[in-house]
Amino acid sequence: MEKNNALREDLHRGLEERHIQLIALGGAIGVGLFLGSGGAIKTAGPSLMLVYFLAGIIMFYIMRALGEVAVAYPVSGTFSAHANIFLGPLNGYITGWTYWFMWVVTCMAEITAVGVYFTYWVPEVPQWIPALLALVAMTSVNLISVRLFGEFEFWFALIKVVTILAMIVAGSAMILFGIGNGGIAIGISNLWSYGGFFPYGIEGMFMSVVMVMFSYLGIELIGVTAGEAKNPEKSLPAAIDKVFWRILIFYVGALFVIMSLYPWNQIGTIGSPFVLTFNKLGIRAAAGIINFVVLTAALSSCNSGLFSTGRMLYNLSLQDKAPTIFSKLNDRSVPTNGILVSSLFLLVGVVLNYLMPAQVFVYVTSVATFGALWIWGVILMIQLKYRQSLTAEQIAGIKYPMPHSPVSNWVSMLFLALVAVIMFFNEDTRVALYIAPIWFGLLVASYYGFNMHKNNIPLVTSIDK
Template sequence: MEQEKEFEEKLERGLKERHIQLIALGGAIGVGLFLGSATAIKTAGPGLLLSYLIGGIFIFFIMRSLGELAVSYPVSGSFSAYANKFLGPLAGYITGWTYWFMWVVTCMAEITAVGVYVHFWLPDLPQWIPALLALVVMTVVNIVAVSAFGEFEFWFALIKVMTIVVMIVLGGLMICFGLGNDGIPIGIANLYSQGGFFPTGIKGIIMSLVMVMFAYLGIELIGVAAGEAEHPEKTIPAAINKVFWRILIFYVGALGVIMSLYPWNQLQAIGSPFVLTFSKLGITAAAGIINFVVLTAALSSCNSGIFSTGRMLYNLSLQQQAPQFFGKLSKRHVPFNGILVSFCFLFIGVILNYFVPAEVFIYVTSVATVGAIWVWGIIVLAQLKFRQSLTSEEVAQLKYPAVLYPISNWATLIFLVFVVIIMAFDAGTRVALCVGPVWFGFLLICYYGFGLHKSSKVIIEKKKD
């Protein structure tokens, strides 16, 4: 087996800094904040704000580890390529295929959700039609050029961000000046008058950490985009530094406003807090506005998923851990074959989603839960090994070093293990701990059964300025 080989990726660097900024920002703001935040609030009450702060700190450590690697090695395969080089071909193989599968099943759910959201306006239209249309359109966008993907992702993310900003501003005016409440300031008493700031105790904070961490899922997409970013040594650090604080402000700010306006223990029964807030201000189309926002959020997830799966298959083929068929690019420097195959799986998944029992689909999507923890852990471990391989002179020359190395690495790994343990105590996430090992076992059987352990290569490219 070849120990190492430098190769020249032929992907086009068509993602501008504004694309990278919004890809990272939008990737971590999902439908859950607009529709499902009441569930997380029920678990921890106002203390959920502390959970987001804790989770945000560790996400920051993970992103800085990813940033150090991405600036030093800006390749499309990202975590798979880093795992391959610094942890071995098997780790790269498992990471690449797990991330691919994670996005495939996530997109299946999101595309199906598109049909549900369109049903809000067109109740007589069969749900499979908008779901299929969304899949086709987003696939075509990704096939056209990477800049098309970046442009769509930019505007999808901007819609989500602007909605949150408007909600925070209007909510702040309601809290401070009584806007929409006959001029009577609402204040922040709801944050501490309904059983205190920690109404469910330390248990609520701990149990909410799982939901909090998966709210951040998607932020690592910036690592995949690094391989096609213009001037990654500048755009990646700028995105990571700015996006982390913005996301923390958006989540903590939005949830802080929501729980100030409404008693936390009543939110479960009143629906989407965003719809309620806009409605309270006399915006009659509030439900339609939020439905449009979550529709674009679902399309954004689909867009990102098709982008990620195509690049992951491309990189796996370069490592000889997937058919060489996936290593071919179109005239527009896009991994056409990888995107097309991912489209076929998504198409099958959308069809199956209407026929298989809901429980079966839950089992499949639970792999995405385990996959997220795996990928984050691999990022931290790969950066740890990378740093250990450097001399003191090389460390001094790093353009974007991770913070608090190696304390942040070990603290993050311990935290991720802790989150996995918490998952065992919740019926909704426990299934992931059962299905996850089955998935990894399947990958191992394929790895050795198809002889990939003999042909895999340790390959990574280091881009020059």
């Protein structure tokens, strides 16, 4: 059978294995760990580590489901292209545009945050100026070549990794040997001395799940790199297989150290745990160092967002579900128009974020979280449908099979559904459940209203490579 148009990509495979590895790692570690962990700790206390562990298992299965299909069909519009093939054209349309919207909204927050972090050093400069400069810089990086994007993401991720490892090592030295604490070992009694390990019971754990899942937003970015990976059959599995252990080390490990060093009910009121830990070691520039790390994390998110939105528009165009202008590539095989249009929306976002109250933007990012739940659920469904399209002999020959499928699929989808239900009980996130039906309704209406006459792509259940 002939290949679907969505799989006929002409992108340049310029991402090496080291790029893929660090992009996957960078996607799993965001600004939230450095700045937003305080709010989640207040909700669940030390039991937050268990939530990250359990959610990490679910994310591992989601990434393995993604990997199984992405290795077979490595394209940059992974979720949209695969949904179009295995779940139908409407699902491909909804998934592609939802992922684009999710990243645009996320990047609106990140690009504005760049301005805030920059004013730490130069407070007299209006924050919109560094935000605009950052947007121009990241747009330029994405327009030049995919390899340059990979290099920037490699070094951005490396900065985060080194900082977290340094904090874990330094904190462990305080816990075990009292270094920085007058030689008195701090120990780990803070994990149960203030109301126990579950200070707010199971309810507190449940209520922190939404914040935990939001911190994983972007981990699926590795799938978008599939169309430009030099050796996807090797690099994608190598990166995905390490995701679970990275989560344990960088999230659970960092939180273990933080909540051992400081009473969990004081974290968030006494400043950044990272700054406090480095200060105890006598590093006077700790606040400046962490501010720099958070700044690079925000730039990394913006860089990744422009990359993913440009590729998603490119693949949607190949499916005849976006204007044909987005399928144009420059002489370096970069989807220039998709990147520029996404940048334009981010520019509007900088202005809106400057004008709108902060609470309104919390609502918008909640919608982005719901978008991520949709994408993750679609990834699990795609893998199920992919398996159903194969014979028993073909299933036995899958190069990178998802473990425990289909049971792991249904367990993971039930977990995602639980997160959506929990969102209803939080005042800040509840609005996403009101806006999401409107968003999906608009997508369905636009699909039938504007794209039906262009849709000549038949629904297929198997494809000859």
